[in-house]
Amino acid sequence: MTEHQTLRAPARRQLGTPTDLSSDATRDVAAGLNRLLADTFALYLKTKNFHWHLSGAHFRDWHLMLDDHGAQLIAMTDPLAERVRKLGETTIRSISDITARQSLLDNTADYVDPMDMLAELLSDNRQLLSEMRRVHGICDDVADIASTSLIENWIDETETRSWFLYELGRGATLR
C-alpha cells in the first residue's frame, strides 16, 4: 500500500488541508518528503547511538560533533512533517512507520570502531544528500517553492556534516 492510498476516506476528508497544488503533485511531494523524514529520523538515532557509544582518543571532539549533527537532524523533522501536512497529506505516526519507510540501514552492533562510525555516518549523510537532491527535483517540477527552499538549506547542512566527517576520518588516518 502506498502512503497516498492510506489517506483515503475519513482521513482524506478530515485531514485534507486545501492547497493550490494538484493532488498528483501533493502525492508525489509527500511521498518524497515522508521518505526523507524517515531517513532523517533513522540517521538522527544512529548519530546519537554513535554519540553515546563512542570510545577512544578522540572521544571529546567526536562526541561533541555528533551531538551537533544530531541537533541538526532532529531540527529537520518538524518542518519536514509540517510541509507534508500543509500540502494536505499525512505523515509519519510511529517508530514502525519510520522503519517501514527508511532506506538508510540501522546499526545495532554491540561495538563499532570509532573510525567505522565516521565512515558509516559519512556514507549515510551522502545517501541522504542524494535523496534530498532527488526530492528537490520532484518539488521543483511542481513549483513547490517552500519545500525546495527548505531542502536547499538542509543540503548545505548535510554537506557540512559530510565535510567534517570526511576530514576527521582522513585526519585520524594520516596521524
Ligand SMILES: [Fe+2]
Ligand atoms: Fe549527549
